[in-house]
Amino acid sequence: MKILLKIYIIMMVSVGFAQSGDFLMPDKAFQPYAKVNHQAQIEAGVVLGKSIYLYEDKLSVSIVDSKDVSILQTISPESLAHDGDMVFFNSADFLLTLKKASGVTGLKDVVVKITYQGCSEEGLCYEPSEKSYSLVVDSSKLGVGDSSEAFPATRNASNEEKSQTDSIADTIKSGNVFIILLTFFGFGLLLAMTPCVFPMIPIISGLIISQGKGLTTKKAFALSLTYVLAMAVAYTIAGVLAGLFGANLQAALQTPWVVYGFSFVFVALAFSMFGFYELKLPDRFVTKISSTGGNSSGYVGVAIMGFLSALIVGPCVAAPLAGALVYIGQTGDAFLGGMALFSMSIGMGVPLIVVGVSAGKFMPRPGEWMTMVTAIFGVMMLGVAIWMLEKIVDSSITMILYSVLGIGFALFLGVFEKKGHFLQHSVAMILFIYSVSLFIAFLAGSTSMTKPLAFLNAQTLASSTQTRVEAKDAEFAVVKSIAELDALLEENKGKKIMLDFSADWCAACKELEEITFADATVKAKMNEFVLIRADVTENGDDEKALSKKYGVFGPPAILFFDKDLNVRKAKTIIGFTPPEEFLTHLNNL
């Protein structure tokens, strides 16, 4: 008997707390919606209750019976990793752009179906649900499209909860397909003007034309076009492959060291552009491939040459091309990858066609401006490297990096020098001023890229500096295991102790930190406590044991200890609590 009693007493002394058991009813936990906006797009999604999250792979928004009206493009929300699953917190919002079948006119009935399944962080998983909405869409506002040709779903950074995403990166990330294709086309054009490709154009053009017998403009055009298209096929295949492999790497791209790796790749590519070293295929391959191309004749020969030229890949082209492929890999979208690379190769091929047709009349002369083009590429590479870091690094750090890059490039453009073209000077000066303002913003603690000097606004001056200064005050001692925690508890026995279970992937934890813990009065009150944070981000064995011991199923959870190091079960807080409520709670301890 005594042994059993002892065991039971030990258990009583060890900690636990009451789960509230009050869960949101499904209709409060999930509030789906669907409506049509003025551009005849459908805005649909699910608004989520406190501590509620939806599984990404169980969420779908679709149109039922899409004969007349169907989906052209879906912009999906950004998901977060949570316990090994990709989920949405707070809300999941979709934007559907529609298209109609040809011959469809007038107002059309559209039924939107939303299916979803989610759980509460407090330990309950709801059953899968679905909701359908009957909407009316004005088909005169829609474009016509073959229902088999839907653009692939793209990601929208609307639920970004880490750092402020500036609108420039948003445009790139939001995947407005047309803009991306246009950008790659321009990219291709620029590539054609790099120092290694450009002088080759008349030569290649000459070679192409010498393949055909008889020389009409039409024939020259046809030959050049064949070359360019064949080259495009090679690059497109590369683009598709990049997209396919990228899709598998999506999850890996969440991990910090992978992002650092890719960022480093871009920096290395940039330095290649700046001339520190060269990137190219070994000469053996280059000569082998060129000789293979030279043997055939006519259109076939030209096509082969075109295809192989993509493989030869001169030193200047290698770097930006690799960069483009990595970027495509990041989007994980094979179709987009193929199309983007196709646009790029067309861009590269345009000068060639122009030369081929004009017999050399329209070509601008090579010159120093070509080094400028290479330099621009190098700067772009560095810009992309910094942009990739934004996912995992504090936005103030990326801001200072952009600032340094901008200042460096402005200096390179000769912002303070007397010589140089007027246009170059203006661009350099504007860039310089903007970069300097970013620098100042960094020093002032602002993190906005689009409004770096907003802190100068008189109304925000007082409060923002105040919260900035006080944001430094709420210091938590971080623990990750029972041993570490026990040590800290022993050290601080007799004092008021607050233990906060938190994790990087926990949205409500971020809210607590940024809203509740940042509040001035709350912070002042918190100074009366010994603040300990249990960081369960990694969820390894230590963290799991720690969570289990205190009965924490999922963060956030805030526990309070009394003078004898017992947990005051009734005072435990689960989930996000706004500042006023939290303050009242602290005052009532």
Next chain:
Amino acid sequence: MIKKIILIATFMSSILLAEMNWIPDLEDAYDVAEKENKIVMVMLSQEGCPGCEYMTDVVLKDDDVAKIFNRNFIAVYLDIHEDQVPLELKHFGTPTFYFLKADETILDVTRGTKNELDFLDKLENVKTLK
């Protein structure tokens, strides 16, 4: 001496038996509960429910929980999508635990996860309702 031996024997056997026994069929469970004068606990669960896994793999595997449980309760595990769940056992999420007498009257219901200590409290409370 005899008393000590009996005490040790029961102690050891209760430790050895500290594993949850799940009965697959609800009807069978009622029969067993009738015979052994125990309470039926129905755990409603579904796939992709981390809270359910926490309860079955952590809390219900706890020795103390299992011991009290096996002495007073019968456990039935039902998947709300795969199995037939009686209409009376209303649920909007999982895990949901229903405690019933052998004559199928509902004694208590609890939703969501509980740690070992709180689950034990629950079992103690429900035990008294018998």
